[in-house]
Amino acid sequence: MLASVTPSDRSDGESSDDDDGGGDEGDGEAEPRPARHPMDVASIITQVSIDDERGGGAAAASRGKGSFSKAVVKKNRNKKSLFGSFFSCFRKYDGEPAVPKSIAIEAPKKVEENGALLKPVERPLLPELRPLDEGKKCMVIDLDETLVHSSFKPIENADFIIPVEIEGTTHQVYVMKRPFVDEFLQRMGELFECVLFTASLAKYADPVADLLDRWGVFRVRLFRESCVFHHGSYVKDLSRLGRDLSQTIIIDNSPASYIFHPENAVPVGSWFDDMSDMELLDLIPLFEELGKTEDIFTILQRHRQR
Numbered sequence: 240m241l242a243s244v245t246p247s248d249r250s251d252g253e254s255s256d257d258d259d260g261g262g263d264e265g266d267g268e269a270e271p272r273p274a275r276h277p278m279d280v281a282s283i284i285t286q287v288s289i290d291d292e293r294g295g296g297a298a299a300a301s302r303g304k305g306s307f308s309k310a311v312v313k314k315n316r317n318k319k320s321l322f323g324s325f326f327s328c329f330r331k332y333d334g335e336p337a338v339p340k341s342i343a344i345e346a347p348k349k350v351e352e353n354g355a356l357l358k359p360v361e362r363p364l365l366p367e368l369r370p371l372d373e374g375k376k377c378m379v380i381d382l383d384e385t386l387v388h389s390s391f392k393p394i395e396n397a398d399f400i401i402p403v404e405i406e407g408t409t410h411q412v413y414v415m416k417r418p419f420v421d422e423f424l425q426r427m428g429e430l431f432e433c434v435l436f437t438a439s440l441a442k443y444a445d446p447v448a449d450l451l452d453r454w455g456v457f458r459v460r461l462f463r464e465s466c467v468f469h470h471g472s473y474v475k476d477l478s479r480l481g482r483d484l485s486q487t488i489i490i491d492n493s494p495a496s497y498i499f500h501p502e503n504a505v506p507v508g509s510w511f512d513d514m515s516d517m518e519l520l521d522l523i524p525l526f527e528e529l530g531k532t533e534d535i536f537t538i539l540q541r542h543r544q545r
């Protein structure tokens with residue numbers, strides 16, 4: 240039963256993907272795997288990667304058909320590097336289409352993989368609101384492909400190089416900042432109570448946030464273990480935050496991340512390396528409007544339908 244192992248079941252958020260060995264590069268998003276149940280490989284369709292986003296490659300074509308042979312899956316897994324286990328950018332989907340920007344989607348019932356209803360949250364993910372943030376809405380901000388793009392392959396003009404230890408070996412992670420991320424973060428920090436919420440592991444994402452957030456914009460950082468594993472994706476369940484959902488907004492490049500709360504979302508295109516990208520800058524006026532409004536849903540719906 241897939242739900243027998245969820246991200247939150249492991250305190251460190253590590254993958255249980257150990258039977259591939261550390262050398263099996265390309266497992267993409269670390270897939271919580273049943274402890275004593277063979278993995279249903281056929282349920283793994285593909286990963287979100289730059290190829291998929293650009294509509295290229297056999298993987299994208301196969302994804303549309305919802306069928307992947309084991310051979311194809313294995314081949315693709317081998318292409319990717321270990322960092323897929325640590326970053327959230329290679330997210331596996333179960334063949335469900337992404338949430339279109341213009342269509343309101345009814346959120347699915349929150350059911351774990353074994354069909355059981357999720358247990359009520361005993362303690363919210365967020366601490367009590369700081370006095371400084373009284374009256375501010377909560378802004379949940381994704382990391383990979385929303386604010387930065389990271390790679391284990393050396394990048395000449397990387398903004399940060401972060402050492403990450405994996406199974407006793409230190410690997411260098413090369414991180415590039417999305418254009419205007421500094422301006423975006425600073426403004427978000429003025430307008431909202433900002434929370435970094437990433438499906439990546441803390442051992443990678445925490446040092447990235449240390450370097451990225453020079454202003455202390457992020458009041459809290461949430462990592463993979465705070466996500467809900469649902470239908471092959473790590474979902475950021477906003478109802479677990481402990482904030483008023485009518486005052487909570489999420490910006491994320493992966494629609495699967497906010498599948499429980501699509502009405503709270505500001506979709507953003509996945510960013511990999513386009514230095515002419517303006518999306519973060521262009522979104523600032525929308526967030527300024529959201530910061531002032533009593534009714535975020537009307538504004539967010541209008542934005543998604545553009």
Ligand SMILES: [Mg+2]
Binds near residue numbers: 383491492493
């Ligand atoms: Mg992302």
